[in-house]
Amino acid sequence: MYYLTQFLIATFAAMGFAFYFNCPKKAIITSCLFAGIAWTIFKFTLIKTNNYFLAGLYSAFILGLLGEFAARKLKNPATVFIIPGLTPMVPGAGVYYSMYYLINENSKLAQESALETFFIASSLAVGLVASLSVIKVIKTFKYNS
Structure with a gap:
């Protein structure tokens, strides 16, 4: 039940x-479902491994693959599916708390929060790049065969 609630x-x-980003109407439901899937993968991996980097990496990788396949199927840019899908995972609260702790001169908590935020953001970027690389390799083999 927990994961269903998180998904919704x-x-x-x-x-x-x-x-807000003016996604095409035919792509809104798909991109929102992808966001729910990616967030559920993020939460599941985070609970099982207690590792923010792996959670972000896996969820962004799956989101990138889903976005690329949907882009070809629905004939829209992949960013239409990826950007709304990333929004639940973006570590905005981490940036806020890092600055909050820094302003309140609690450098230890600020450093921990900033490091965690950096790991989440970098794992999302690495996961997307990895998925796009896999898609590029698949396309290369498909068209060169």
């Missing part, structure tokens, strides 16, 4: 960003 919250949260 992330899906509806991404819907607001999909409308």
